[in-house]
Amino acid sequence: MVERVYHPIRVELFISAKHLKNKDTFSKSDTFCVVSLQQGNSTYFEEVGRTEVQHDCLDPRWSKTIQVDYFFQQRQPITFTILDHDDSSPDKIGHVHTTLGELVGKGDSSLDISQGGTLHIHVEEVRSGSDSFRIRFRGIKLAKKDYFGLSDPYFIVSKSVAPGEWRQLYKSETIKETLDPIWESFELTEQELCNCDRNRLIKLECYDWDSIGSDEMIGIFEVPASSILVRGAKFEIFDPNNREHGGTIEITDATAKKNMTFIDYLRAGVQISMSVAIDFTASNEECTNPHSLHHIGGHEPNHYEKVIYEIAGILEGYDTDKYIPVYGFGGVPQGSHQANHCFALSFDESKPYALGARGVIDLYRNALNHITFSGPTVLAQILQKFIAAASSTPPQSVYHILLILTDGAINDMDHTVKEIVSASELPASIIIVGIGKAVFDNMEVLDGDHGTLTDIYGKKASRDIVQFVPLRKLTGPGQLAYEVLKEVPNQLVSYMKKNNYQPHAPGHSHH
CATH class of the missing domain: 2.60.40.150 (C2 domain)
Structure with a gap:
């Protein structure tokens, strides 16, 4: 990889x-x-x-x-x-x-x-040539190079990198038996085309493809990059060896295409909405036990709190209302007699929210003494709740992130994979942090870094949306947030582009 x-x-x-x-x-x-x-x-x-x-x-x-x-x-x-x-x-x-x-x-x-x-x-x-251009050429009355038929023309576009030195940027397809070819369009970023210097020389070479010998030059032209970005512009081409006229090349398309970035989508008012799911299975050990992963004592936050503070502390800055739904799984909440695999930590399903990272930690601490740790570790119901939320907002307006904190391998892998594959179609990313010393081998599969995630029915994830990180491997300050959040900007942009969601022009924020 x-x-x-x-x-x-x-x-x-x-x-x-x-x-x-x-x-x-x-x-x-x-x-x-x-x-x-x-x-x-x-x-x-x-x-x-x-x-x-x-x-x-x-x-x-x-x-x-x-x-x-x-x-x-x-x-x-x-x-x-x-x-x-x-x-x-x-x-x-x-x-x-x-x-x-x-x-x-x-x-x-x-x-x-x-x-x-x-x-x-x-x-x-600060942009640096991230915009791209869709360019299309056609040939008009190109020189006939074959004795027994018409030419088979193709072209090569190159940019000047030093006096007399050129670097190939694009080679077109060959169109058989024509002197008036209309080639397919191609895309280059401004950086690729001319290193953002529109005075840089661009060369187009047109050849006649030959199945037997070497391809024959029809003609070339050299112009500044700015000239080939003008739709309708026409250039005469000449064979540099004998100055014979080789016909005309016309630019039929030169459309500027803004490559949208993460900040463009934020600027357009896209919100990042975060949800948190916390593991209350028995393997955590009861919170009164000093060895429990949920133990509250002394001045140090426990592992769950550290992760919540570090991740939610960053993500809350991208959410205007800062309301974060918080759920538990694998525990028996007060007033119940069996394990619940998706319950609001507020114990009020109609109001599962906490205000900001600090509010999530307060809600978690208040709930701890009212939950009996149980099991098994299953995620499908948490994922279904998350999918319902991610499906209920306009897809181009809110991007959803689910932070799952768990202390062990999951017991419903097939169901979990099925839900993640469904979620991959939505504006959503899933972050799973492994707490404690358990072996998390089957979690690595969810990450998608070793191949596309596929459910038991053969349906593949449309994109990679899961980031799994075991906490024990990360020791330095800020390292956890870096590892679990580094993929999010690309995941958000890939979703928006895949669905052709164009943000409004920068500056027209909805905030």
Whole structure:
């Protein structure tokens, strides 16, 4: 399996403020903003940029923007410190603490400054040739190269990489017996076509295919990339060896196609809605036992709480209402006499929600003493509940993530696979975190990294939506969130593209 490299997304922060507190006695403050980010696993904030100074201004719109690397799978605390420029030492006007994820999720944020005033942050993705073009050529009255029939033309498109050096970008199909071929369209990103430099030379070579000897040149042309992006443009081609006219090539299609990114979908108002499912099977051991995976004692959170805090703490930033449904499975809830494999931790099925990561942990702690641990470990009912929720919202508006925390291998593998295959058609991802020291061999199968998940009826998952991670393999701070969330942006984009959901133009957020 090829290991995918997860590059950060470069984002640009546009910063302005209103109603800043004045620090100067005889004039208005000379204001600027310093941006600091907590990088990786560091506990320190590191300055990543500062704006210019706006003189005599308490409502600054700073023109200097700040660019930073954004990772969906990391919690990235960020601080904006507003200062009054002074020759001796700057006076602090106020500050704002938030996370980069919150800013990216909203697109436009208005935040209260600690000592008065409002800070406004607008975030845009820094694009680097991610848009693509669909290009189509046709030949008109191409030169006849065969004695006993018409030509069999095809073309090759190349870009200049150094003087006299070309790199092939695309080779067309051969169309038999014609001097007026209409070739299939092809797609290239702007980066592939010209490295985002539209003055870069592009060469088209047209050949007559020959089944016996070598293919014969019909003609070529060389033009800047910008010229082949004009629909209806025509170019005469000539054989470079003898300058014979080889006919005309016309561009019949040059459609710009915006390659939608994760941030484009967020900007269009797509919400990420999270659900949590927690394992209450007997193998966890009763929570009064100090060795229990559910044990609450001392100042340290237990393993379940650590995972909830780390994952929900990131995902809640992308959900405007922050209401998270929380379910239990494998336990006997109060008032019941048998194991329930999908029950609300609030014990109110009509209101299974907690508010944010902190609320999930509070709900979990309150419920612990009212659940008898039982079994077996089955996930199908939890998945059915999740599928019902994911099916009930507009597919282009909400992307659903289910976080399942379990301490052992599952006992209903066939049913679980069947439900996951069904869920693969929906705007949904499933994250399974293995808690404790159990052997999770059969969980690895669900991950889809070793082949497409297929149910017992032969139906295949339409895309890979499961990420399984055993907690014991992850020790460093932030490592868990990185491992379980790194696939989510690609999974969301792949779902939207597969279903041809086009977001509105960036900037038209629904927030």
